[in-house]
Amino acid sequence: MVALPYSAAARPQNEKKQRSESKYREKLHKEVRHQLVMLPWYSVFDNLAYQVDGDKVTLSGQVTRPVLKSDAEAAVKSIEGVASVVNNIEVLPLSPMDDQLRRALYRAIYGDAGLSRYSIQAVPSIHIIVKNGNVTLEGVVDNEADKNLAGLRANQVPNVFSVRNNLVVAG
16 A cells, blocks of 8 residues: 555645644734834834744844843743744943934924824834935835935934935835
């Protein structure tokens, strides 16, 4: 008797296993995102990203406070099913000028009538990253017009050297 690798009897078990693994990966992604968003010092001036590869999570992004880098790693390590965490989060340098720019950029972007709705969340969806006078906008907006408007408002702030608009349009 010869067993075929993809016999009709073996197929349902294989499909169940794949669905189970897919559900597990989706649940792990949601849990990692939840843990990162719930960090107490996570703000509009920080950008956290992650990648899940099996039981390994790679963290990346930029933060204004060193404690946020270590807290993010600890929070993700505590998730059941995560075996290792690679922490590639960059801590932005201390700079009074960058702090001034962050405040001015926040007012310019979220003070605009067309963009103010994005500020009503616990963690606003447009993140403003400032490093040595260079600005990067990260996050998600509803449409291309909002993306362009945010970039325009950021470019109008005095003392900004450059603006990189990495906003993603939802959908």
